[in-house]
Amino acid sequence: MAWNQMKRRRTHTRKWNENKGLWHILFIGSIVAALAMTVAGCGQGGDAGKAGNVPAASAMNEGNASSAALESNAAAHDEEGSNVNFEIETGGKSEDAPADQGDPNVWIKAIAKLENERVVISGTTNLLPGVKMKADLTAAGYNMWGYNDEADVGRDGTFKFDIKQPNIKEGMLDITISFVPEKQAGEMEAYGKDGSKLYGPYIHQYEESDQVYQKAVAFIHVNADPEKAGQEWETEIPGEKPEDYGSPAVWITPVISFDGTRYQIKATSNLHEGVEVKADVDIPDHWHIGYGESAKVMPDGSFSLQMKKPGKVDTFYIVLKVIPNEDMPKAAKEAYGTNGEKFDGELVKAEQSDQGSISVIQLKMKIKEEQ
Known part of the structure; x- marks a missing residue:
C-alpha cells in the first residue's frame, strides 16, 4: 500500500511539472503578443485615423531598413555564392544582326587565337539565326580526329567555337568553318536543302552519290608556335x-x-x-x-x-x-x-x-x- 501511494505521488508530481511547463509557455507567449500590439499602436501615432498617411521620418526609416536588408542579403550572397569566375553568353539581340541576314550570298568572318591550350574562334555571319555551323582543326602532316566543335548562330549573327589545342609546336593549324544546308534539321528554304540557292565567294561545291551539293566555308590559318599565343588570325578573304x-x-x-x-x-x-x-x-x-x-x-x-x-x-x-x-x-x-x-x-x-x-x-x- 505504501508503494502504491508513492507511485501516485510521483505520477501526480510529473503531471504537475508538465502542466507547469505548459503554463510558462502560454504566459510568455501572451506577453510577446501584448508587446507586439503595443509597438504596432505606437507606430501609427496620432495619424492612425488617416489611412495611408506615413510621416516622412517613418518612410526614411523604412527606406534605411530596406537598404540595410538588401546589403545584408548581398553580403550573405557573397559569402554563400559562387567562387568561380564565369561569363554568361547570350544569343544577342536581333536588332544587332547584319542587315543582310538570311541572304543566300553568305559570308563568314571570324578571328582565332590560342588561349590556355585552347583554340578560341569568334565570328559573325549573315546566316539565319539558329542554323548550325561547324569548325574543324587540322594540320598538314598529322592525322587528327576529334578536334572540332559546333555552334548555333545567334540572333545577332555571332558564333563561337572552343577547341582543344593539339600538341603541335610548329607549322600551321588549319581551321575550316562550314555551314552545310544538307546537315540542317529543317528544309532550309532560304538556301535549298542541297545548298543550290547559295552563291558568292564563300560557296564551295562537293559531291555525294553523284549529286552536287553546296556549302558555305571560311578558312583561318593559325601559327602553332607557342610564342605566338595571344595573337589573332582572321578568316581569309576569298x-x-x-x-x-x-x-x-x-x-x-x-x-x-x-x-x-x-x-x-x-x-x-x-x-x-x-x-x-x-x-x-x-x-x-x-x-x-x-x-x-x-x-x-x-x-x-x-x-x-x-x-x-x-x-x-x-x-x-x-x-x-x-x-x-x-x-x-x-x-x-x-x-x-x-x-x-x-x-x-x-x-x-x-x-x-x-x-x-x-x-x-x-x-x-x-x-x-x-x-
Missing part, C-alpha cells in the same frame, strides 16, 4: 575566279615562303574547284619518304599547303601534280578528260599508270638553299 577558270590549258602561279622548318606554298591557278593537287619533293641521288602533301583547289582556283624541309641537302625540287582520276569533280572530268587527254599547255606531262598512258599537270620547282 578571291574571284580567273576569266579562264576551268580551261584545259592549265596554269599555276606559286608563291613559296620558308619559316625555318616548313615551306609554305600558296598558289593561284585556273584549275577547277575540288581538284586535288599533290606535292612532294624530289632529291637527286637520294631515296626519301614522308614529304608528300596534298590540297584541294578553292572556288577561286587557289590552293595552299605546307611541306617539311628535307634534311642534309641544300638543293632539291618541290613537285606539284594534278593527276586525273575518277574522284575528280564532274566538271573537272568533263573539262580535262578522265585520263587528262584534254589537258593542254606547257605543264602537261605524259605518265604511265594502271590505266595505261595518261596526261598529268606537273610543276617542278628547284629549291637551292643559300649557304
Whole structure:
C-alpha cells in the first residue's frame, strides 16, 4: 500500500511539472503578443485615423531598413555564392544582326587565337539565326580526329567555337568553318536543302552519290608556335575566279615562303574547284619518304599547303601534280578528260599508270638553299 501511494505521488508530481511547463509557455507567449500590439499602436501615432498617411521620418526609416536588408542579403550572397569566375553568353539581340541576314550570298568572318591550350574562334555571319555551323582543326602532316566543335548562330549573327589545342609546336593549324544546308534539321528554304540557292565567294561545291551539293566555308590559318599565343588570325578573304577558270590549258602561279622548318606554298591557278593537287619533293641521288602533301583547289582556283624541309641537302625540287582520276569533280572530268587527254599547255606531262598512258599537270620547282 505504501508503494502504491508513492507511485501516485510521483505520477501526480510529473503531471504537475508538465502542466507547469505548459503554463510558462502560454504566459510568455501572451506577453510577446501584448508587446507586439503595443509597438504596432505606437507606430501609427496620432495619424492612425488617416489611412495611408506615413510621416516622412517613418518612410526614411523604412527606406534605411530596406537598404540595410538588401546589403545584408548581398553580403550573405557573397559569402554563400559562387567562387568561380564565369561569363554568361547570350544569343544577342536581333536588332544587332547584319542587315543582310538570311541572304543566300553568305559570308563568314571570324578571328582565332590560342588561349590556355585552347583554340578560341569568334565570328559573325549573315546566316539565319539558329542554323548550325561547324569548325574543324587540322594540320598538314598529322592525322587528327576529334578536334572540332559546333555552334548555333545567334540572333545577332555571332558564333563561337572552343577547341582543344593539339600538341603541335610548329607549322600551321588549319581551321575550316562550314555551314552545310544538307546537315540542317529543317528544309532550309532560304538556301535549298542541297545548298543550290547559295552563291558568292564563300560557296564551295562537293559531291555525294553523284549529286552536287553546296556549302558555305571560311578558312583561318593559325601559327602553332607557342610564342605566338595571344595573337589573332582572321578568316581569309576569298578571291574571284580567273576569266579562264576551268580551261584545259592549265596554269599555276606559286608563291613559296620558308619559316625555318616548313615551306609554305600558296598558289593561284585556273584549275577547277575540288581538284586535288599533290606535292612532294624530289632529291637527286637520294631515296626519301614522308614529304608528300596534298590540297584541294578553292572556288577561286587557289590552293595552299605546307611541306617539311628535307634534311642534309641544300638543293632539291618541290613537285606539284594534278593527276586525273575518277574522284575528280564532274566538271573537272568533263573539262580535262578522265585520263587528262584534254589537258593542254606547257605543264602537261605524259605518265604511265594502271590505266595505261595518261596526261598529268606537273610543276617542278628547284629549291637551292643559300649557304
